[in-house]
Structure formats: structure tokens, C-alpha cells
Amino acid sequence: MSVLLDHLPELWQGLLVTLQLTVASFVGAAVLGVLVTAMRVSPVPVLRALGTAYVETFQNLPLLVLLVLVFFGLPEIGIKGPPMATAIVVIAVYQAAYMAEALRSGVNSVSKGQAEAARALGLTFGQSLRLVILPQALRTVVQPLGNLTIQLIMSTALAGAISVVDLTEAAKRVNLQEAQPIAIFVGSGLAYAAIAAAVGYVTGRLERRLVIMR
Template identity: 80%
Template sequence: MSVLLDHLPVIWQGLVVTLQLTVASFLGAAVLGVLITAMRVSPVGVLRAMGTAYVETFQNIPLLVLLTLAFFALPEIGIKADALVTAIVVISVYTAAYIAEALRSGVNAVGKGQGEAARALGLTFRQSLWHVILPQALRTVVQPLGNIVIALLMNTTLAGAISVVDLTDEAKRVNLVEAQPIAIFVGVGVMYALLASVIGYVTGRLERRLVMVR
């Protein structure tokens, strides 16, 4: 563990990048995931098909392939961005498929009478979805969403493949200098485990609180 303390500044810098990747990617994925969910439960068949195609596509392509393709292929067609921005966008687009699937299961868990009551009150599809259906659906998928965030955290380690220097990449660099892989990577693994535990604790508390409100 002392080897990590000796290189604490660079390890901390890598941890900050990992947290930036995780938070920014989740926010982007959450917004996109809600939009995809709305498409998947839409009364318009074309939108439902597009939403389904999105989820099926991005759930069946490895994230590493998407990252590599975006980083090396997009500049060839004139689309250039910083490696960190590219990683955030790609991870957001990828994770949105899983968030959309979780939210759709939550929407399906809401009683059909809720939607019928909203329509009887004169609400449009968008209004009933935003004000009636989604708030109830979110209560049922807090823990699944927490698991998705944990998976997202772990997926950020792949950003090193496109030159993003995150916690894992900093650990690799420290190991090149110190040649103590067990101490270094066990220590970094503990950091990831602690972050995942915090996410699990927060979502668990949030889930219990929402259940009490229901």
C-alpha cells in the first residue's frame, strides 16, 4: 500500500478522471435513456421500432469496439474531439441502452389504469409519461439503475484504450516504474470496490425511502 501512497498525486488524478467519466457518462446516458424509453413505449410504431433497434444494437456491440471505432474512425470523416469527451459520449450512448431497458421494465410495472386515468384527465402522451408514468416507474428500478451505474464505473477502465488516463491507466504507469503489480492493482481494486459500495449504499437508501413514500 505504501507504493500507492508514494504516488498518491498521480493516483488521485486518475481517480478524478474516473469519477468525471462516471458522472458525466451517467448523466448523458440518463437523458438519452429516458428519450429511448419514451420511444419504446410510444403509440407510434416507427418510434417503437427505432427505440427497440437502438437497444438491441448497443446491447450487442462490445463497448471497446465502439470506443475504438469512435476514436479512430470519426476523425477520418472530419469529426474530431478530445479523448475524454469521446469516451464520455460513447459510454453514454452505450449505457443509455441499458438504462432504457431498465426504465421500460419499470413503465411496464405501472398499472395500466394510471395511463388511462391520465388520458381521462386530458393529458397528452408526453404529459402522462413525464408526470404520471415515469415518476412511478423510477421507484421500481432504483436498484437496477444503481447496478447499471456500478457497471458503468467498471466500464470506464476501457477508456484507457483510447488514451484516457484514468485510475487504471495511472496504476499501469506506476507499475511500470515500481514493478509491484500485486500491491498496486490490489490497492486500485479496493478503490473501485469502495466506489461501487458507495453507489450501492446510496441507491439502497434511496430505494427504501421511495418505497416508504409509495
């Protein structure tokens, strides 16, 4: 326990970086996920094909490979970014594929009559999706999106591979100095568990509220 208190500033800073990664990546993944979902349910075949290709591609590639490829490979062609920004973009792009699938399942759960009613009122595809379909779809996928957020939190631990000093990387560095892996990594694991529990609690409350509002 004393080793955690002795290195609390480093571990706390790593935790803050993990939270920053999580929030920024979630926002990016959510925005991109909505766009990909719109493409996948679009009446335009080309857009549907592009949306499907996006999801299939990123769901079948390891996140660590993408992080290393983008951070170490793109500079070879003149494209280079700081580690933090690179991690946020890559994680967001990767997680967006999973969020898009969750959102698409929610869209498919909305009755066709809703879309037909929107068209009858003169709404365009974009308007009906934004004003009618997505608000109802989101209510059905609150828990899956919460689970994906927890997955995203755990995925940020891979950012250390490209020199981002998140909680996991900070714990590794502290362990190199102190050689007390049990205390250090158990403490770090409990921090991740606490964040995941907070996300689960919020999504559970949100899901219950939205169900009551139906």
C-alpha cells in the first residue's frame, strides 16, 4: 500500500490521462458512429457499401496493430501527430465501428411505421433519422453503448505502446522502480474497475429513466 502512496502523483496523473483519453475517444467514436450508422441504413447503395466496409474492416483488425501502424508507419509518408492525439483518433475510429453496429441494431428495432409516418409528413431521410428514428433507437441501446464505453476504457491501456503515459503505463514505470507488481497493478486494476462501475451505474440509471419515459 505504501508504494501506491509514495507514487500517487505519477499514478494520479496517469489516471487523468486515461480519463482524458476515454472522454475524447468516446465523443469522437459517438459522432463517427452516428455517421456510419446513417450510411449503413441509407437508401443509397454506395453509402451502405461504404458503411459496411468500414465496420467490417475495423472490427477485424486489432487495435494495437492500428495504433502502432498509425504512429510509426504514417510518419514514413510525412504524416505525424503527437502520441495523445494519435491515440484519441485511432481509438475513436476503431470504437466507432462497434458503436455503429449497436446503433444500427437500435434503428432496426424501430418500427417501419415510424419511418413511413416521417416520410408522409414530408421529412427527408436525414430529418427522419435525426428527429424520429435515432431518438427512439438510442433508448433501446443504452446498455450496449455503456458496455462499449467500458470496452473503450480498457482499450485506452494500449495507448502506452505509442508513448502515452496513461494509468497502465504509469503503473509499469512505477513497477520498474519498485518491483512490487502485485500492489501496483492491483491498485491500478481497482481504479479501472471503479471507472467501469461508475459507467455501468450511470447507464443503468439512464436506461431505467428512458424506459419509463416510453
